Amino acid sequence: MVTTSLPTERPRSRGRAAGFWWLALTAVAIAAFAPLPYLSTSLRGLAAQDDAFAASYAALPGWAQAAFYVHIVCGGIALALSPLQLAARIRTRLPRLHRVNGRIVALSILPAGLGGLVLAPSNQAGLIGTAGFGLLAVLWIGFVGAAVRAARRRHFAAHRRWAVRTFAMTYAAVTLRLWLGVLTPVLAGFGMDPEAAFELAYHLVPFLCWVPNLLLAEWLLRRPTVPVVSRTGGAGA
Template identity: 60%
Template sequence: MPAARTVPPTGPPAAPRVRAAGLWWLALSALAIAVFAPLPYLLHPLRELAANGGEIAANYAPRPGWVRAALAAHVLLGGLALLLSPVQLSSRVRARFPRLHRVSGRVVLASIAVAGTAGFLLAWFTVAGPVGTAGFGLLAVLWMGFALSGLRAIRRRDVVAHRRWMLRTFAMTYAAVTLRLWLLVLIPLLGGFAAAYVLVPFLCWVPNLAVAELVLRRRSSA
């Protein structure tokens, strides 16, 4: 009787590999934007950025001091929230370093509170006009609302609800990345920054939130 053939291992299934690749993309893209997006504002004054062709800087440079302070708070603390959010979503960090998860979570929530408030104020001065005020203003309100719901859930020790709310919060935080990705696509298609920027106030976060809801629905039905 012939010996049974041994089937060599074929490695992990495709789905976990795809999921891992997606998580790495989210983490690395968030890191890139969190680090490089604030750099121009840290290294150069707004008026210098405006003189060199920065459309956003040109819009905010002549504004009152409190508006410029809100822009700085939004850029810096929004970047910090984006930088730390992938750490918060990591199940390995939660399991191995629970204290790091808690401390980092407090920093993220505080950063979102300040950056979201600043973002809501800035929405009234955006170059995208009324569409921008509506889109960015709603983004700021939902961002802070989701984060607050996540905080309330964990305070009552509802871990499942906390994780669901924080996934929605990350979808809004990640709008900093998707906004720039959309601009990369839309500027060549529409022929300029102004035309492209009118479309991103909703595009930068509505698809993110839709994907987050689909993920949550699949988890609930699994």
């Protein structure tokens, strides 16, 4: 049997590995550090320190503040654990871990999404924020529900597709902060006041934090699958 050379196999593998580690490390970093100020200091205390986010939530009734804490804690759990669901080696070698971790992620997304839906009308971006963050919460819950339903029916191809879409929504917690970190200095560089630049950037991110994620996920899901040719000339899965 003829031996086949695959010069592009290793770069593709390295690219996928680099992409996975970028997603995993950024997800864990945001999941660990973003909630810390709100868990270590009260909303009123942070509002007194001129934290605009805390100030917008400190004035809410107790039940809405409870929804805020549910959102950041459960959302953080889902964000930190979701990269494990993307790891093919875990799916194939440790299927029980994949199932258990998937259940934890799904059970975390449900209250986190509901909390986000409750908080959507209280965001700092007004109606566009209510629409963007509200739709994000609805789709997040809907996608994870579809992923769970497909898994229970043993429709594993459909389950993986819905899981990818779910992660695209979960990762919005990371891309929101990335977009703010990029847009604010760029807008300020055009002569805007830094506070005004941040305010404009925050009016853009309610949709910008998740729509490109979802479009990228759909593009990846629709790419033609190229079979991997083995070094002995056969085709592998």
